[in-house]
Amino acid sequence: MNTANTLPSELAADRFARRVTARLTSGTDDLPYDISERLRAARMQALAKRKVVVPVRRAAPAVMHSGSTAVLGGGNERGGWWSALVSAVPVMALLVGLVVINAAQDEQGNNEVAEVDAALLTDELPPAAYSDPGFVQFLKTTHTSN
Structure with a gap:
């Protein structure tokens, strides 16, 4: 052996x-x-x-076609650190994309809150009027009478 x-x-x-x-x-x-x-x-x-x-099977380092699909061959299974690095690149790109999307959504939410705050502060009514239950009733009655 x-x-x-x-x-x-x-x-x-x-x-x-x-x-x-x-x-x-x-x-x-x-x-x-x-x-x-x-x-x-x-x-x-x-x-x-x-x-x-039993013959040892190895992956072909090429693109093989099977009907309407394409299959990628891997070549040498023991590529070392270089193949590990290359296979980690898409995962890292995905993580960076998720972080960027999260930051953009946070900023968009902050901008919406800032617009509401600016509208409240520049309005003729004081902000305390919006929390008054009588004012809410006033808005409901004036809205239905118009």
Whole structure:
């Protein structure tokens, strides 16, 4: 086995398989000949299937078309810090956009409050008149009589 290209999970699975094989082999001494031969044949079949090499799939560094959709290929999975930085740029742009939108909405709300305050202060009535319940009733009656 080439340990340079194997993953730790593959190494652990291989160690587990070797332990199970050793345990099963130690228990075959007491079995009859026909059962031990069937077990040996099954073991040979399992080993023949295990030796099948599965090709490593890698993403293509290109744009692939599938009908009316386009799929981006990633290329090398281990791009390092540069690919992490490039993938973080859209997230940062989104966050900056949200902050700008929030600031613009806050300023718009402040401008609306300032316009209402300016209208109250430049009006002929004092601001206390607007909180008077009698004035509210006066506005309702004059509005309906006009």
